[in-house]
Amino acid sequence: MLNFDFVLLHVADPLASAGFYSGLLGKPVVESNPGFAMLPLSEQVMLGLWLADEVAPGAPGKPGASEISFNVADVPALEKCHSDCMEKGMPILVDPVEMPFGHTFVAADPDGHRIRVVARARA
Structure with missing residues (x-):
């Protein structure tokens, strides 16, 4: 396993x-x-x-070609995280928005990797 x-x-x-x-x-x-x-x-x-x-073996992708995701407890926590990211000067690629899987926003790291933050939709 x-x-x-x-x-x-x-x-x-x-x-x-x-x-x-x-x-x-x-x-x-x-x-x-x-x-x-x-x-x-x-x-x-x-x-x-x-x-x-x-990187060995060499990879054809360039820095910034990936996305990682983090979850937070709820929408207020997501909005706080979004505000913190903006205060740090992080590029915001997608402002907070509701999607089928929950409320989310996307920022970028220094290489352009996407950092998605999600407050999961409650069933």
Whole structure:
């Protein structure tokens, strides 16, 4: 059985990306060097940030070609997160909007990776 425990993004500058995600998530960077950095997304899942030019085997995608998603408790929490992202100067790609899966917005990290925040629809 497979156990999901890692998300890896190809980035232009792992140290800068680690600083960005550490500030966004309030989590410490646990590994950091010019080619790779890592920090926890949750107790079970780590976020790896690999220098795109050193990915082995090489990948055809460019930094910014991925999307990661985070959920929040409710719409007020989503609106607070949206406001915090705007205050940090993050590019907002999609303002808060209701979608079939819940209320959501999309911001971008320094490489252009999409960061989706969702307040799940209640059944």
